[in-house]
Amino acid sequence: YGATSFNQPLTSFNTQNVSYMNRMFYGATSFNQPLTSFNTQNVTDMRGMFYGATSFNQPLTNFNTQNVTYMSDMFYQATAFDQPLGSIKINSVTSGDIYGMSSMLSGCGMSCQNLSSTLDSWATQATALGKNNVNLGDISTVPNAYNETGQAAINTLKNNHNWTIT
Secondary structure, three states: OOOOOOOOOOOOOOOOOOEEEOOOOOOOOOOOOOOOOOOOOOEEOOOOOOOOOOOOOOOOOOOOOOOOOOOOOOOOOOOOOOOOOOOOOOOOOOOOOOOOOOOOOOOOOOHHHHHHHHHHHHHHHHHHHHHOOOEOOOOOOOOOOHHHHEEEEEHHHHHHHHHEEE
């Protein structure tokens, strides 16, 4: 939290029994290390994990998020972050409250393609899981917006699953 100069490898971290990673890299403006060794299978809270981590841009395809209930502000103002998040599972995310996914992507640096493919994956998951009433919040601050695939996904999430996306 707030370790602005921290940018060391974390390959030896044993995160097997960690359940809360909220604000883990909050304000770590220099941090940009791979997290491929992170075991996230028991994590339930990733709120603000990369909030303001303005240099972070690493793939998170190995993150197991099946038990995560809170992802709000996860990439808030992580301006360098430009990775697809289609592998992020939304099955346990809380519905109907502000801590689920609210402002998860606000102000992050996702490209049009990565944002659109992420939204498309989440629309597919929401349909398969019946995941309704999730508040994703403001994605208008993502600088590169979304393409036709992303717009179709937003329509599905909003119209078929009552997601809040602004």
